[in-house]
Amino acid sequence: xxxxxxxxxxxxxxxxxxxxxxxxxxxxxxxxxxxxxxxxxxxxxxxxxxxxxxxxxxxxxxxxxxxxxxxxxxxxxxxxxxxxxxxxxxxxxxxxxxxxxxxxxxxxxxxxxxxxxxxxxxxxxxxxxxxxxxxxxxxxxxxxxxxxxxxxxxxxxxxxxxxxxxxxxxxxxxxxxxxxxxxxxxxxxxxxxxxxxxxxxxxxxxxxxxxxxxxxxxxxxxxxxxxxxxxxxxxxxxxxxxxxxxxxxxxxxxxxxxxxxxxxxxxxxxxxxxxxxxxxxxxxxxxxxxxxxxxxxxxxxxxxxxxxxxxxxxxxxxxxxxxxxxxxxxxxxxxxxxxxxxxxxxxxxxxxxxxxxxxxxxxxxxxxxxxxxxxxxxxxxxxxxxxxxxxxxxxxxxxxxxxxxxxxxxxxxxxxxxxxxxxxxxxxxxxxxxxxxxxxxxxxxxxxxxxxxxxxxxxxxxxxxxxxxxxxxxxxxxxxxxxxxxxxxxxxxxxxxxxxxxxxxxxxxxxxxxxxxxxxxxxx
Amino acid sequence: xxxxxxxxxxxxxxxxxxxxxxxxxxxxxxxxxxxxxxxxxxxxxxxxxxxxxxxxxxxxxxxxxxxxxxxxxxxxxxxxxxxxxxxxxxxxxxxxxxxxxxxxxxxxxxxx
Numbered sequence: 197x198x199x200x201x202x203x204x205x206x207x208x209x210x211x212x213x214x215x216x217x218x219x220x221x222x223x224x225x226x227x228x229x230x231x232x233x234x235x236x237x238x239x240x241x242x243x244x245x246x247x248x249x250x251x252x253x254x255x256x257x258x259x260x261x262x263x264x265x266x267x268x269x270x271x272x273x274x275x276x277x278x279x280x281x282x283x284x285x286x287x288x289x290x291x292x293x294x295x296x297x298x299x300x301x302x303x304x305x306x307x308x309x310x311x312x313x314x315x316x317x318x319x320x321x322x323x324x325x326x327x328x329x330x331x332x333x334x335x336x337x338x339x340x341x342x343x344x345x346x347x348x349x350x351x352x353x354x355x356x357x358x359x360x361x362x363x364x365x366x367x368x369x370x371x372x373x374x375x376x377x378x379x380x381x382x383x384x385x386x387x388x389x390x391x392x393x394x395x396x397x398x399x400x401x402x403x404x405x406x407x408x409x410x411x412x413x414x415x416x417x418x419x420x421x422x423x424x425x426x427x428x429x430x431x432x433x434x435x436x437x438x439x440x441x442x443x444x445x446x447x448x449x450x451x452x453x454x455x456x457x458x459x460x461x462x463x464x465x466x467x468x469x470x471x472x473x474x475x476x477x478x479x480x481x482x483x484x485x486x487x488x489x490x491x492x493x494x495x496x497x498x499x500x501x502x503x504x505x506x507x508x509x510x511x512x513x514x515x516x517x518x519x520x521x522x523x524x525x526x527x528x529x530x531x532x533x534x535x536x537x538x539x540x541x542x543x544x545x546x547x548x549x550x551x552x553x554x555x556x557x558x559x560x561x562x563x564x565x566x567x568x569x570x571x572x573x574x575x576x577x578x579x580x581x582x583x584x585x586x587x588x589x590x591x592x593x594x595x596x597x598x599x600x601x602x603x604x605x606x607x608x609x610x611x612x613x614x615x616x617x618x619x620x621x622x623x624x625x626x627x628x629x630x631x632x633x634x635x636x637x638x639x640x641x642x643x644x645x646x647x648x649x650x651x652x653x654x655x656x657x658x659x660x661x662x663x664x665x666x667x668x669x670x671x672x673x674x675x676x677x678x679x680x681x682x683x684x685x686x687x688x689x690x691x692x693x694x695x696x697x698x699x700x701x702x703x704x705x706x707x708x709x710x711x712x713x714x715x716x717x718x719x720x
Numbered sequence: 721x722x723x724x725x726x727x728x729x730x731x732x733x734x735x736x737x738x739x740x741x742x743x744x745x746x747x748x749x750x751x752x753x754x755x756x757x758x759x760x761x762x763x764x765x766x767x768x769x770x771x772x773x774x775x776x777x778x779x780x781x782x783x784x785x786x787x788x789x790x791x792x793x794x795x796x797x798x799x800x801x802x803x804x805x806x807x808x809x810x811x812x813x814x815x816x817x818x819x820x821x822x823x824x825x826x827x828x829x830x831x832x
Contacts (some may be wrong), residue, residue, distance in 0.1 A: 366796075367738055371804045382801070389797040392789055490783040531783045532790070535723040539794045546797050 200360045213353035217554040218571065220346040222578045223327075225551045226615075227340065229582055230325035231397070232544030235529060235537045236671070240318035243671040244593060246653045247302045247311070248286040258450035258469075261288050265303040268310045272474050274441065278450075279468045285665075289313075316604045317593045320611070326405060329608075341405030347398040350554075354387055362388060376560035383553035386546040393543040394550070400527035430516045442477025447501035453481050456504040457497045463488045464495045471501075480507060491525025493517070534670075552579045573622045580635035581618025583682055587642030588614040590675065594649035633689035640683035647672035721828030722778060726771040728817040728824060730791040733767035734799050735814030736760045746811055767821070768792060774825060 201209065233240070242248045258280055265288060266272050273292035280288050290310065291300045300313040323329060327340040358365060366388040369381045387394075407430065415426040448456075454466060470482040479501035486492040498507040524530065529537050555575045562568055592610040596603040622631045648659050650672060655662030658672040739745045740760040742752070768788060775784035803810040 367741070367744060367800060369800050369804050385800050386797055389793050389800070391793075393793060490780040526786075531779060532787045533723070533778075535727070536787055536790060539790045542794050543790065543797070546794075 201356065206357060209353040209356045213350050213357060214554075214558055216346045216350040216353070217551070218558055220343045220350070221551045221555055222574060224343055224347055225548050225578060226582050227325050227327065227343070228544055228548045228551065229586070230321045231401075232541050232548075233586070234318075234322045234325050235540055235544075236674070237318050237322055239667040239671055240321075242286070242667040243650070243654075243657070244315045244317045245302075246598075247304070249654055249656050249665065249668060250285060250287055250305055255284070258454060261303070262450055262471075264308055265290050265310065266474075268303065268308055269301075274473060276471050276474065277468055278471060280466075282467075314598055314603060315593065317589060317607060320589075320604075320608055324611075326401070338405060338409065341402050341409075344398050344402035344405065348395070348402065351387075351391065351395055351398060355391065358384060358388070376557070379553050379556040379560055383550060383557050386553065387550045390543050390546040390550060393540065394547050396526055397547075400523050403523050404527060428516075429514075431520065440478060441473035442479075444475055445477045445479075445502060447475075447479055448504050450481065453499050453501065453504055454483060456499060456506075457483045460506060461487070461495060461497060464497070474501070477502065486530065489521065490531050491521060492530040493521035493525060570623075573625075573628045574619065576628050576631045576635070577619030577622030578615070580632050580639070581615050581622065583639035584618050584635050584642065585611045585615035587639040587646075587682075590646045591642050591649070594646055594652070598653065630690075630693050633686045633693060636682045636689065637686035640679045640686060643675050643679035643682065646675050721824050722774055725821055725824035725828055726774050726788065727791055727795070728820045729767045729771040729774070730788065731795040731799065732814055732817035732821065733764040733771070734792060734796045735811070735817075736767070737764040738799060738803070740764070746807065770821075774828075 258278075261280060262278055265278070269290070273294070275292065277291040278288065279291070287305050288303045289300060290303065291298070293299070301310040302313065303309075304311050327336045329336070355362070365381075365384045369385050370377055373381075411426050411430060412423070415421060415423050419426040419429070450469065454469075457464070457466070464483075464485040464487050466483055466485040468484050470484065471479065472482075473479045480498055481501050482496055482498045484494065484496050487495050496508060499505065500507060529540055532539075552575060555571060559568055559572050559575075589607055589611040592607050596606055600606075618635055621635070622628050625631045647657060650657050650668075651659040651661070654660055654668055656665035656668040658664065658669050658676075660668075737760065739749070740757045742750045742757070745752070771788045771791065772781075772784045775787050778784075779787070799810060799814070
């Protein structure tokens with residue numbers, strides 16, 4: 197038995213835990229699920245776009261690939277990002293700013309033309325997990341950071357209020373007791389078992405979003421107001437060729453620069469290149485990759501394009517570099533391989549269950565009121581509706597024509613619209629508890645056909661005509677697994693719901709085993 | 721294979737730790753000698769350390785500690801939630817891990 201809090205402290209911590217959970221919980225739930233999907237961002241980015249899967253060719257030099265892309269574009273932007281093919285497959289990509297708008301384009305390997313990015317499912321879910329969108333901008337993104345802090349608060353106070361009974365409680369899941377006990381046990385089990393994972397994500401997420409804000413606070417007293425020095429201390433030094441591009445001039449090829457970078461840091465695997473003032477006197481090339489440490493850290497090597505001179509520190513050491521390695525390494529799971537990411541996804545589901553069960557515990561402990569009824573319905577609408585929205589998003593991504601210019605916006609609207617409709621459905625339903633299994637069943641039905649439809653555009657998946665390729669088949673398999681999970685959940689909840697209806701009609705069955713599970717306590 | 725072996729070791733480790741308390745064991749095993757509880761806890765600890773040692777063959781010690789903590793958390797979550805609903809399946813899975821751990825470790829060693 198652990199240390200016991202005073203009754204005043206216990207009450208205060210309980211209130212903070214409950215209120216921070218209820219206020220932030222439903223938005224955090226959506227962020228958690230989107231973040232869980234984002235663990236597989238690279239695989240999704242390959243699955244979603246046939247151009248990322250195009251047949252393996254003989255290795256091609258970087259310079260002719262870039263020149264072909266720039267020739268297709270017709271001009272050279274002052275700042276451009278160049279993503280060569282990876283894993284020996286796929287087409288190259290360019291990203292640049294065009295008239296205030298951010299553009300990403302594929303270099304079609306067959307025609308050599310630039311094709312605008314036509315699929316953003318992976319990017320949308322990535323941005324959703326920190327509440328970013330072009331339309332909402334920074335303020336919602338910063339709010340995501342504060343929500344992560346609210347989660348930390350809920351986690352710390354949760355540990356404090358359960359400290360004395362924690363070891364006993366985390367082995368305890370009593371399905372034969374009342375529903376209030378069931379939700380409470382579920383909340384404690386998934387909360388405690390997943391505590392290291394949830395604390396890690398809450399802390400690193402809050403750090404990534406809020407550190408730039410904190411940095412401006414410390415720039416004055418610690419760096420004499422020098423913003424660039426403060427940024428260099430945390431993010432690493434950033435060098436460019438200067439504001440003036442200079443005259444047109446020749447420079448070393450990208451391949452020669454990449455070879456120079458390899459000599460300096462042989463442990464770094466190149467991911468992409470950032471070119472500034474390409475083709476000019478002051479051109480610089482930033483080669484970005486990951487080292488082989490644990491966790492892997494992003495390494496930026498900036499070289500002067502004309503002579504290959506290194507402009508940044510080759511070995512980035514110190515507190516800032518160490519902090520970046522661990523914060524980003526833990527948050528983006530840059531270690532442990534695919535096994536770890538699958539386990540993180542399972543713990544994400546547990547974390548999502550912690551948030552929802554927290555609301556159910558709140559509702560079970562409080563008297564019925566209009567506000568609590570609204571919370572109960574919102575919990576259903578968001579808890580199950582987010583899965584419907586995800587299913588609708590994936591289905592839309594395989595149904596909408598690839599060459600339709602508005603498909604990215606249509607997909608985003610599909611997600612938002614489906615979620616909104618599910619919330620309205622839950623709010624309007626006469627009996628909102630049955631909406632859980634109905635929406636889970638709908639979500640399962642939306643996920644199920646997606647791998648089959650994906651085979652229309654890709655031969656490399658589970659149902660494709662060609663040889664299977666790992667990233668594509670794995671996503672197909674994962675979608676089927678999610679459909680199975682949601683379908684099983686819907687069946688189980690329907691059975692509980694039907695059992696409750698029978699029990700309510702038949703007084704004789706009130707003494708039957710498990711009847712307590714179906715009776716008693718207010719709940720969602 | 722080594723990843724699966726480490727996962728199986730952690731699942732079995734949690735099952736042993738969970739079963740250390742006689743009240744949480746399957747009914748048939750509740751009357752077993754008290755020394756079983758101590759042996760169970762030590763066995764769990766040994767399996768976790770084995771998992772860490774196995775993972776250090778793939779990555780460094782820091783990664784091994786983090787990965788094994790993740791595996792143990794995941795195994796614990798799944799076990800505690802499943803055992804009241806599917807007790808035979810869950811305890812059966814833990815029992816199946818007993819021969820699986822050395823077999824998968826050996827296969828992983830063969831693979832290099």
